[in-house]
Amino acid sequence: MQNLKTLQQWVKESKRIVFFGGAGVSTESGIPDFRSVDGLYRQKFEYPPEQIISHSFYLRDPSYFFRFYREKMLPLDFDPNITHTVLARWEQEGKLLGIVTQNIDGLHQKAGNTRVYELHGSVLRNYCVKCGKFHTAQFVKNHPDVPRCDCGGIVKPDVVLYEEPLNAQVMDDAITAIANADLLIVAGTSLTVYPAAGLIRYYNGNRMVLINRDETPYDSHANLVFHQSLGEIFKEL
Numbered sequence: 001m002q003n004l005k006t007l008q009q010w011v012k013e014s015k016r017i018v019f020f021g022g023a024g025v026s027t028e029s030g031i032p033d034f035r036s037v038d039g040l041y042r043q044k045f046e047y048p049p050e051q052i053i054s055h056s057f058y059l060r061d062p063s064y065f066f067r068f069y070r071e072k073m074l075p076l077d078f079d080p081n082i083t084h085t086v087l088a089r090w091e092q093e094g095k096l097l098g099i100v101t102q103n104i105d106g107l108h109q110k111a112g113n114t115r116v117y118e119l120h121g122s123v124l125r126n127y128c129v130k131c132g133k134f135h136t137a138q139f140v141k142n143h144p145d146v147p148r149c150d151c152g153g154i155v156k157p158d159v160v161l162y163e164e165p166l167n168a169q170v171m172d173d174a175i176t177a178i179a180n181a182d183l184l185i186v187a188g189t190s191l192t193v194y195p196a197a198g199l200i201r202y203y204n205g206n207r208m209v210l211i212n213r214d215e216t217p218y219d220s221h222a223n224l225v226f227h228q229s230l231g232e233i234f235k236e237l
């Protein structure tokens, strides 16, 4: 209760909030995360999910990759939840510097946020590897096998696979935002995927808040920790 009051006070006083989030931000919209008990990593597949969504696997067996991707990683027709909505309100109020997200679902933009740094890309952007033509997520979703452009090239989602580098400009923008934050809220992430997780080290202040159902390796670095669901906290903000 006291922690919640402190957080409410910090939010009120802040002018440069940065939100750093992960898959847990969207579970309350109905999109499963990777590492919770009902997450994707606890389900049984022929190969470990980390292997399937790696660049080498994509090259070796694009057909299997796209079957998995379409079924498990292409969350269309979901709506923003209370956490997304509150963050959109903060941007409108001019108190949110930006959102750094590991999510690929586009729900922050759907809620109305414009300064969203998507470290791992977005399922909503898909490009032909041969001619560069843009294709929608629906195009990829509707395709029965490996999605191909009119020119014959594979249509690859703009999603960062394991073994692929992160976009340098997005990384720079994310670091600048985090370094300039007066309040950093880290939420819905296991903080185990690098280099993304390491970015929170660029925060200079003493108001880092961590909201996550499970414990994380960074709990002891935070100034305020909530092991609760995001919806429970954000409905109070």
Ligand code: CNA
Residues within 6 Å of the ligand: 021, 022, 023, 024, 025, 026, 027, 028, 031, 032, 033, 034, 035, 036, 039, 075, 102, 103, 104, 105, 120, 187, 188, 189, 190, 191, 192, 193, 211, 212, 213, 214, 228, 229, 230, 231
């Ligand atoms: P993760 O490793 O699956 O961890 C999610 C964390 O969120 C867990 O520690 C949970 O305890 C916590 N959590 C889940 N639901 C809630 C909730 N309602 N309230 C509070 N905490 C909650 O996910 P990370 O984001 O840390 O891992 C990075 C991967 C997951 C990124 O590469 C993402 O692209 C990828 N991913 C994204 C989505 C998406 O875009 N919605 C979905 C699944 C995975």
